[in-house]
Amino acid sequence: MRKLLLFSLILAFTFQTEVIAQKKKSRKKQTEQVAPKPKKSKKPKYSDFVKSNTKTDDGLFKVHFTNNKYMYEIPKAHFGKEMLLVTRIKDIPAGLGGGYVNAGSKINTQVVVWEKFQNKILLKVKSYNAIANDSLPIYKSVKANNLEPIIYAFDVKTENEDSTSVLVDVTKFFTSDIKAISALPARYRRTYKVRRLDPSRSFINSIKSYPNNIEVVQDFTFDADAPPSNSRTNTITIRVNQSMIVLPEDKMMPRIYDKRVGYFSIGNVDYSSEALKADDKRYIRRWRLEPKDINAYNRGELVEPIKPIVYYLDPATPDKLKKYIKQGVDDWQKVFETAGFKNAIMAKYAPTKEEDPEFSMEDIRYSSIRYVASTTRNATGPSVSDPRTGEILESDIIWYHNHLRSYRNRYLLETGAANPSARTLDTPAEEIGEMMRMVISHEVGHALGLPHNMAASYAYPVDSLRSGKFTQKMGIAATIMDYARYNYIAQPGDKNIRFIRQLGPYDHYAINWGYRKLSWAKNPESEVSTLDKWIEDKADNPIYRFGGQRFDPSAQTEGIGNDQVKASTYGMKNLKIVATNLPDWTSNQTNNYVDLSELYGELLGVWSRYVGHVSGNIGGIYEYNKKPSQKGFVYKPVTKEKQKEAMNWLQENAFKTQEWLLDDKILANIDESGYTNRMLRLQNRQLNGLLNKAKLERMIDASVIDPTTYEAIDMIRDLRNGIFQEANYTRNVDVFRRNLQKSFIDRMSTLLNSKNAQHADINSIVRGELESLNFQLTIAKNRRVNRMTKYHYRDCIAKIKEALNPN
Structure with missing residues (x-):
């Protein structure tokens, strides 16, 4: 009975489970039958985007x-x-x-x-x-x-x-x-x-x-x-x-950079080296010039390049200036002939819309010379290059409209004493054009890969720049890439002088070094021995030296001649003549003081540059880039005699009150005040340059290499004695000197209390000189000088005590 009941229950449960399962299956089947099938996503076609109206x-x-x-x-x-x-x-x-x-x-x-x-x-x-x-x-x-x-x-x-x-x-x-x-x-x-x-x-x-x-x-x-x-x-x-x-798939073979010849460069770290470290590789930046006939080129014949360097003139360029800009580019053709290329570079006028409707100055296929409507006084020569090889692909030289005014002003100020045609605000058109031509040549040089070479102006003896025969042939510097703009050395009475810069022998040398095709070379490394020989063959001739502007007094911007003291003495003589005549050449002609005010401000700038050229000798280190195979040292301090000569010159021409710059016929007509502050700013520029921490550290280090050099302690003592010369005598101190003397104390105080001086000797020297000055002024304040001088000395003593014992 129990077995029968159990069997019945199992049968009933099984039957019920099957029925439920069948119902679920049936519902699922029904659901599957009625559910809509998902649509396949339609893949976009090309014609969905590129249509008949595209x-x-x-x-x-x-x-x-x-x-x-x-x-x-x-x-x-x-x-x-x-x-x-x-x-x-x-x-x-x-x-x-x-x-x-x-x-x-x-x-x-x-x-x-x-x-x-x-x-x-x-x-x-x-x-x-x-x-x-x-x-x-x-x-x-x-x-x-x-x-x-x-x-x-x-x-x-x-x-x-x-x-x-x-x-x-x-x-x-x-x-x-x-x-x-x-x-x-x-x-x-x-x-x-x-x-x-x-x-x-x-x-x-x-x-x-x-x-x-x-x-x-x-x-x-x-x-x-x-x-x-x-x-x-x-x-x-x-x-x-x-x-x-x-970028070109057929890469140009790079040329290895050498800092003895001036070129812009590109660099990378190459980990392919088998040495114990990665190699720093650096290549010069240059255009790709390939001769059309390599056999003729190898025989020494002049050959045209497959693809010359072409610059298009901006349609916005004033018509009267176009020929000078074009000449500034075409002048480099002769230079490229030194490297074996004929018609390697040229300027062309931009095509009209009718000639080429697609032409655009922004199109990177075209290099251009842009004429920019801007009050900025400048010009630049940037370029675009392949970072893999240094190949220059395109460049756009930029000329700012107002730049010619700068050149007119500098022409008057720097050459007016010896050059009658510069003594006017209406500079002759041909001379203005010649200036523009040379500025364009300078910027083209940058676009060809050449940086500034400030050492080139140091190659020529100062007195050679007073020779008509020399300057007409050689110019005023060995390269157009220096900032040697005008011949400010030539004196009244010198004949047939070239006053405006021009291309020089270094330009031929540098272009040949960078652009001459060495067809036998299989890789950049195989060229090096030949390139080295070209450099070393001319290493003893200063005309072919390259120098960057840093601590080297022979590579200074705006200077000319190989003796800054002598050159700046000639420059000052000329500038004094110009200052005397400035009203006659400006306001007396225009019947207003606008140009007089502008030119006087720039005259002070010229004075400051001449002074700066001399002060660069103090603490200066000559740099002669060499390889170990060459004789001599790379770095050599300026001699003590030259530095002492520079200090004496500065005391007389910079720190002594320059009465000739304070002509009331100028000052009383251009401003109601500000004369003393303006002069102090200019003198402070030189003072701070001498009392510069880096310069003092360099002088201390130089004395280790050459114990006979001008030491920092001697330089600061000579500077103090010169600036406070009146304190040794019964003399009143004028307002310009009072300002300068207080600036000296302020600058010394800054040095003394600097937290990051690398040499402890600087603090020792400054403290000792301030203590000596305190003793000197304590005596001087009791002399029979005017009340303002007495007050000034007392104030200086108070400032010294504060510097020696801050807080």
Whole structure:
């Protein structure tokens, strides 16, 4: 009975479970039958983006424009190819950058690559700071430790019909505030209190594709609380040009940099070296010049390059100046002949719209000379180069409109005493043109890869610059790349003098060294022995020396001649003549004092430069760049005799009150006050330069190498005795000297209480000299001098005590 009951219960449970299961299965089946099938996503087609009304520009990439959207069609073959992305300003608001930024200014240059990752196209920045041969194991480590930043990630919209390229929408990229391609660096954003980019007032003007480059023009409008102009708008609008150019796959063979010859350079750290450390490699920056006929070139014949260097003149250039600008470029043709090239460089007038509707000054395929409507007085010669090899790809020389006024003023001030044609505000047009021609030549030199060579002006003996025969042939410095603008040494009565700078022998030497094709060389290293020989063959001739402006008195800006004391003495004699005649040459001609005031201010600047050339000798170290195979030391202190001579000259021509600069016919007509402060600022520049911590440390170190040199303790004692000369006699001290003497004490106090002096001797010397001065002034204040001098001495004593015992 129990068994039968148990069996019945099991049977009932099993039957019920099956029924429920069947019902669930039936419901599931019904659900499956009635549920709609999911639609397959429709893959976008090429025709969805490139339609009948689409405008397409074919070039490096195809650029498609439809309904205010820009698409790049990127060939897959271009993935991983290195391209140079150059950000420039096309049009600029007034005042941006303080006057030294202009239409055409380069803001950023970076190597970029396009890469595919999943369904994205990445735009990445590639660095050449660290490199290694990709066949070596260490290449993996270099890659791992130099991860490339991603500027932007684009969605792949679709592919073209044969799947050889992908389409990406670049509209948002070029209308957003992407810092990597922005024309407003962080410092400008801080200065102008930029808050945000306004997308409603920012847009793409155009995108044009050429065979090797793509040019994008954008308008950006930013909300800014302190814009450089139109302040009430709280707005900065800037037009930007982005140039993307594919870098040459056939790389130019680099030339190894040598600091004995002046060239701009690019550098990287090469981990491929088998030495115990990575190699720092550095290559010069230069244009790629390849001879059309290599056999004729190797025979020593002049040969035209396959691709010459061409500069286009800005259509905005005034007609009367065009020929001088063109000459400034073409003058380098003769220089390149020294390197074996004929017609290697030239200037051309920009084509008209009818001749070439696609021509643009922003197009990176064209180098240009821009004429900028700006009150800035300057000119520059920047360039764009391949960071892998140093090959210069393009450059834009910039001339600012007001720059000629600077040259006219300097011409009058520096040569007017010996040069009758400079004694006017209306400088003859041909002479103005010659000045402009030489400025352009100087900037072209930069664009060819040459930096300033301030040592070149030291190559010529001072008295040679008073010779007509010498200056007409050799100019006033050995290179156009020095800042030797005018011959201020020639004296009244000297005949047939060249007053304006020109190209010189160093320019021929440097271009030959950097540009001559060594066709037999297989790699940069194989050229070195030949390049070394060219340098060492001329190493003893100062005409071919390269020097940078730092602590070397023979490489100073604006100076000429190989003896600064002698040169500045001649310069001062001329400047005194000019100062006497300045009203006659300016206000008496114009019947106003505007030019007199401007030129007097610049005359003080010229005086300050002449003084600075002499003060550079004190604590100066000559630098003669050499390799160990050459004789002599690299660094050599200026002799004690030369430094003492410079100190005596400074006391007489800088620290003594210069009465000739205080002509009432000038001062009483240009300003109501400020004469003493202006003179003090100029004297302080020289004083602070002498009592400079780095200079004093250099003098202390120099005495270790050469115990006979001018020591810091002697220099400060001589400086004190000269500046406080009146305290040794019964003499009144005038207001200019009183100001200078107090400045001396203030500067000494700063040195004494400096927390970061590298040499304890500086503190000892300064303390000892202040104590000696305190004793000297304590006696002097009791002499029979006027009341102002007595008060002055008492004040000086109080300042010394405060310096010696602060707080």
